[in-house]
Amino acid sequence: MVDKRDIQQLNRLYLLIAQRLASQDLDFACQVTGASRSVLARIGELSVTDIEELNGELNFILFKPRLNEGGLLKLIELPTGTRGSFMSSALMTKKATHEAA
Numbered sequence: 001m002v003d004k005r006d007i008q009q010l011n012r013l014y015l016l017i018a019q020r021l022a023s024q025d026l027d028f029a030c031q032v033t034g035a036s037r038s039v040l041a042r043i044g045e046l047s048v049t050d051i052e053e054l055n056g057e058l059n060f061i062l063f064k065p066r067l068n069e070g071g072l073l074k075l076i077e078l079p080t081g082t083r084g085s086f087m088s089s090a091l092m093t094k095k096a097t098h099e100a101a
Contacts, residue, residue: 008055011062015051018043031091034066066091
């Protein structure tokens with residue numbers, strides 16, 4: 001059974017990874033997490049204590065899948081060794097579509 005601690009563990013890892021990525025390369029952090037530069041810049045400013053305090057109050061997952069339902073189902077069905085290319089292609093297409101709008 002999944003409980004609050006499992007969700008908090010996911011959130012903690014997400015925030016710590018986002019923080020580390022944001023402090024190293026903000027553009028890459030945006031690409032990996034799908035979060036905006038402003039959100040990642042703010043996460044990058046948080047201390048570990050800030051992250052722990054924030055995380056202790058959450059009962060829901062902070063992040064969501066980067067693919068829509070159809071894309072996620074296709075990703076699951078693809079053969080091993082092709083998923084990384086599919087994901088990169090899907091995210092680049094999504095970014096180009098978003099930027100054109």
